[in-house]
Amino acid sequence: MHLQNLLFLFIILTTTHTTLTESSNKKTNSGPEINITKHLSFLDFSPKNRITNEDMITLLGSAAVSTEKNCIQIPENNLQYSAGRAIYSSPTRLFDPNTRLPASFNTTFSFQFQNPSDTSNSSSSGGLSFIIVPDEFTVGRPGPWLGMMNDACEDEYKVVAIEFDSRMNPEFGDPNDNHVGINLGSIVSETSVNVSDFGIRLNDGSVHRAWIMYDGHSKLLEIYLGPDETVLPSKAVYSGNIDLSPYLNEYMFIGFSGSTGNNHTQFHSICSWNFTSVSRAFLRVPSTESCESKITVENNEDHDQNIHSKTPSSFYVFLAVLVLVLTILINLYFNGKRKAKSDSDEVMVVPKEKQRPGPPNRARKFGLAEISSATRGFGELQILGSDSRSVTYKGSLLNGCNVVIKRFSRQFFSSSASDRRIMCKEVKAIGKIRHPNLVPIRGWCFDREETIVVYDFVPNGSLDKWLFGFGVLPWSRRFKVVKDVAEALSYLHSKDLAHKNVKPSSVFIDISFRAILGDFGFVLSSSESTRFESLVSQKVDVFEFGILVLEVISGRGRKSKPGELDLLDLAWAMHERDEKAKLVDRRMGQVVNPDQAVRVLEVGLMCTLNDNKGRPNMEEVVEYLNLERRVPELPSSRPVSLFPYSSTTGLCSGYSCAPFK
Structure with a gap:
């Protein structure tokens, strides 16, 4: 038989053997399920812990640390219509993308609402929220928004919040001016609870303690509220099943937000905070090429038993593969010469179509067909923006990289051909430079009167x-x-x-x-x-x-x-x-x-x-x-x-x- 046919048969047999091996070892290569636990604790925010706290807590907007109370205070001063956030600086894993399960977590914190000395209790208002957000630098709107969100990102901004609100805003569906609300991706609460029914007044000046517990497996959320320095109350102010997974990324930031309104102000203080989360994940077992030979199998008998148990199914698969190989051999026998000639011609053609590989980080010339494919034929859905001289598209190259493609108007260069030549020269010059604070030019296309520049995409x-x-x-x-x-x-x-x-x-x-x-x-x-x-x-x-x-x-x-x-x-x-x-x-x-x-x-x-x-x-x-x-x-x-x-x-x-x- 022709050498090339023998090689083809060898590849089939090798691939089949590899597939069988991977299939039989699939279960053993999947790592064990583990729990990832994260715990943080702030007994207070006193000056003696200031260095540690500043490294771990990011203060945004009108949030600040009050050295007098050893608490985080929102707002810092008697500010009207202001908002602030206090965010734990490191992200927390709260969602497993493989199992699509949210993490389990529980948090407890003590807080206090105080009215300024120059206002009466009836004219004071504001609110505080425990928040789970996708970033550590956004500050939401003040007033009834409680610093949770703003109107610019309401439709796309993932957020989970438990609000403690001391003002009634009927437009947001608030039941009264003393309630706890659960907000899921919206400023309008999914559920609200009147905490007056539990003998609690949020803005009475006393220090309260909240317990928030969530079981990611059963989707059970429980909220307890009571005076500080007490044990967990016997009855929750809220207990119900809520699926948080649609509102979570794998990693989120946790913390607090608060705000005051127009002609109304109130001090919101967070005096202590504990948080613990547990998320599920799978360990990755090292590959056989790296260190499998170093792993000691403690139970060889069980291992051998597993191999023998898989023998019958593997035997039947082998018979099926043998029949397939015989069929291929017969086909190769009757079509060998024609196949050999066809394969020989293909080997001659393919290298001519391949471009000479260049350095991976250097800008290169793109063909118009490649640009058109990346932008789906310069489709309207790919347009990011436009002006009088160009249209900008988002594109995806064949290797999966996202890019930004700027296509200049042909009419823009119609007055002088030298303009286009000068621009092409400068595009290539800038494409050669690299700096951490310059968007790299990935390449260009100067073809068929098209002038196109390709940039890296910045998300x-x-x-x-x-x-x-x-x-x-x-x-x-x-x-x-x-x-x-x-x-x-x-x-x-x-x-x-x-x-x-x-x-x-x-x-x-x-x-x-x-x-x-x-x-x-x-x-x-x-x-x-x-x-x-x-x-x-x-x-x-x-x-x-x-x-x-x-x-x-x-x-x-x-x-x-x-x-x-x-x-x-x-x-x-x-x-x-x-x-x-x-x-x-x-x-x-x-x-x-x-x-x-x-x-x-x-x-x-x-x-x-x-x-x-x-x-x-x-x-x-x-x-x-x-x-x-x-x-x-x-x-x-x-x-x-x-x-x-x-x-x-x-x-x-x-x-x-x-x-x-």
């Missing part, structure tokens, strides 16, 4: 969604974003390149909340000197970075509403009145470092100075932010000519500064 979206839509970003996150973008621009400028499109929608957030600068503007102008063009564009990058800093600190967009000052005008006006601190986003509450925020704001204003009047380069900006260099004093009043480039240069028209667009 957490762009900064503008976090600043203006997903709740309130804490100051620590905002400061990190500013430094990350500054590092990215400094590195880009050091390579004689420029970004030319610095704005919140071009800054993306990865899963570790690192800011990554992407969506490059590229060169779209027939400039005679590319080096001169890049130099001028770098100065515009610095200007745009200054505006970005103002947006991050203030939580406002750069464009103004009718009758209001633009953000840059407002910032300079605040500086002239020495009131820059008023520009800091008040939604961040009391956790902001005011001196640090003002210093960063001054760096942002410095970036908007005229180039010959003190505008720094990005290397200097990084040194300012890292405290490696003293920040120079700003002029006492706004410069006469703030914008150094006229609209005729194509670089800056107003402070929107859209270069080469």
Whole structure:
């Protein structure tokens, strides 16, 4: 028989043997089921435990530690219409994706509602919730939302909350102003209980203790409530079957949220907290290639017995395989020569279709067919956004990697063929560089008059969604974003390149909340000197970075509403009145470092100075932010000519500064 046919037969026999072996050992290769237990305990939040607590508890919004009470307090001061969160900093496994079972957990905590001295009991209100949320940086809305959620993420934000509410909001279905509610993915409670029936008044000023117990196997939820320093009450305020699995990711964050309303305020204090969870998982048994030979079988008799018990079924499978092999042999005998010729031709053709492999992290050229397949034929459902010059799609490559594909309009290059050539050159130049704070260019497609750029996909979206839509970003996150973008621009400028499109929608957030600068503007102008063009564009990058800093600190967009000052005008006006601190986003509450925020704001204003009047380069900006260099004093009043480039240069028209667009 032909050698190739013998090889084919050998592969079949080998594959069959492997399949039988894996099938017979399937049960032994599945690891044992184990319980993963997590326990945390905070007896109090006193100053002596402050270092430990600060490492383990993340305070957001108006939440703070009260050294007087040794408790976490929401809000920190007598603030109206404010919200805050206290979140355990590490995620907790609360759902097993294999068995689709939620974890079992129990938690107990002592809490106190207190009314300010200048308000009466009837006019005070607010609420506190024990929450299970998917992240540790979102702050929900104040008022009746209790800091649990906000309207921007209500439809997609997984949350489980047990609320202790001292205000009645009929629009949310509250039974009265003294109730416990169970919230599942919604601000409207799934079930509410009037705790007055149990002799409890939440806002009477006393310290209460809550016990929340959940059995993931039976889906039983129990809530107990009573005075502090007592044993578990004999009767639960709520007991019922609730499936939490639709509202859980595998890993979630646990903690507390609270809020106050308009013209109403109340102090909510968490004085102690214990939590224990138990989730099920399976251990993975090491493979035979690694260390199976080192594993000692303690019961050889049972092992041999299992092998003998599987012999009959394996024998029948072997007979079936033998019949299959004989059939294949007969087929190969009658069609051997034709099959050999066909296989020989195939071997000659396949290598010609394969591309030469390149370095895994280097940008490469894509074919138009591959791009079309990744975007499902540039389907409408794949569109992420569009503007006057391009349409952006989400795509998936054949290897499973998610990418962002930006397809430029053909009409955009119709005026000058040199524009397209210059852009192609710059795309390839930027595709060669790699930096932790720059979105990698995975490749490009310049085919059949198509101009397409392929980026890595960043799952957490762009900064503008976090600043203006997903709740309130804490100051620590905002400061990190500013430094990350500054590092990215400094590195880009050091390579004689420029970004030319610095704005919140071009800054993306990865899963570790690192800011990554992407969506490059590229060169779209027939400039005679590319080096001169890049130099001028770098100065515009610095200007745009200054505006970005103002947006991050203030939580406002750069464009103004009718009758209001633009953000840059407002910032300079605040500086002239020495009131820059008023520009800091008040939604961040009391956790902001005011001196640090003002210093960063001054760096942002410095970036908007005229180039010959003190505008720094990005290397200097990084040194300012890292405290490696003293920040120079700003002029006492706004410069006469703030914008150094006229609209005729194509670089800056107003402070929107859209270069080469």
